Amino acid sequence: MDDIKIRIKNLNLYYTNFHAIKDVSMNIRANKITALIGPSGCGKSTLLRTLNRINDTIDGVRITGEVIINGKNIYGEDMQVDRVRKEVGMVFQRPNPFPLSIYNNIAFGLEINRLVKTRKETDKIVQESLEDVQLWDDLKNKLKMSAIHLSLEQQQRLCVARVIAIKPQIILLDEPCSSLDPKSTTNLEELMQEMKQKYTMVIVTHNMQQAARLSDDTGYMYMGNLIEFDRTSTIFTNPSKKETDDYVSGRFG
């Protein structure tokens, strides 16, 4: 039996009156990459964003159902939202480093979450995180440079480094390659494959080839429904629903 990291049970989400996620239930396996695919507006990004409660900040959002991580419902009453987000990191569609130095982009989360006591510890984790995303060799002499001057790929890697520095268990990626060129995309995909050993990852992607080559499990969403969720190989070669087949074979969407 595989380890289940996230159990989503009967999740519904409403934007004021719009029913954006309809009764979704799924189990996300630990140390695997789970991809969410589907046409624009199908609710895949919204579903991803419920997993670290970052939808909470939007006016008029109402959520029912459960998201159980490590045995606890993150929407439970005694849950602290900041704690949840510390365990469930997120990388966004557009690289969004802070307008700070490379070093401070990573040190920021460490210091605020009080994960480090001394400057030496910070130095160490900054180095480890940058090594993990293969930026250390290029940037070790430019740590004071503003992160804004990095290339988009480097910025997105830095955003990943910023997340892994605070050692979450789960990393959510919301179309992380959509503003990158093909070469950078390949590099980032390789990075994600390596990160699998340490983290459970959920990725939303527009790019079906990316889902096919990168993920272990894939969920196909349409109009707020999770139409089908299975092993990636099954979804792309032998889906059980006709809608899924139409979408992955390019007849629809």
Add this chain to the structure above:
Amino acid sequence: MFKLSPKLSQKIFYTLLAISTAIVIVPVLLIVFIIIKNGWSAISWEFLTTMPTDGMRAGGILPAILGTLSIVACAICITLPVGVCAAIYLNEYAKDNMLTRIIKLAIVNLAGVPSVVYGLFGLGIFVMLLGFGVSIIAGALTLSIMELPVIITTARGALNSVPYAFREASWSLGVSKWQTIRRVVLPNALPGIMTGAILSISRISGETAPILFTAAAFYVPHLPQSMFDQVMALPYHLYIISTQIPNMPKNIIFGTALVLLMMVLSMSLFAIIARLYFRKKRKW
């Protein structure tokens, strides 16, 4: 009806628009020119640093300068923290509901109240009801209420211009909402808030009506000693020496106007330079 050729109508309207723009500049230049021409001869170190003498017909304007500076300094110290806090609440916390809409409407309306009405309000509340008397603090409170909507509006604009992505990035690292505001949003909004504050200072320096009944005195023979003192103030002093005192030397009137104008313009200029500097330094 006759029709103009496109080329001709293009020319006509271009000229019209250009002239309208030029008309804006002319009064500014004229005001500065006339005031400098007539008032320059009065300006001296002594004029800026001594008390008036001879029934204000000679001597300096030091008490009026100090009076204005102290009222304005007090006012900005009150209005800036309150205004910025209100702006943070409205921009970062307030949900879009009835109460928020009423508050926003109140702010817009507060900005439209004539300044003399603020003066009467300050007289009723601060001078009489709260018993501050005609004093620096009563004038400063009146000015700070008048300036509050401007501070709130500019501060909200500055907060709003900080990209939402920065907030999301911070939240997604487990940083609380307040810490995100303090560590991410405010530092990036600070230049905008500060330039707004400087412009507010320059604006309230020249206000006459709100301090007319709340702070300003016709003549005070000594410099301000405490917050509860009446003071002379530049705009009001200017009004008095221009209208209430017979045989007032013209160059002193214009000299006083020149000092006031320079105070206001130099602060505006400072704000503009600061804004250009921060815009160049801005990193997103």
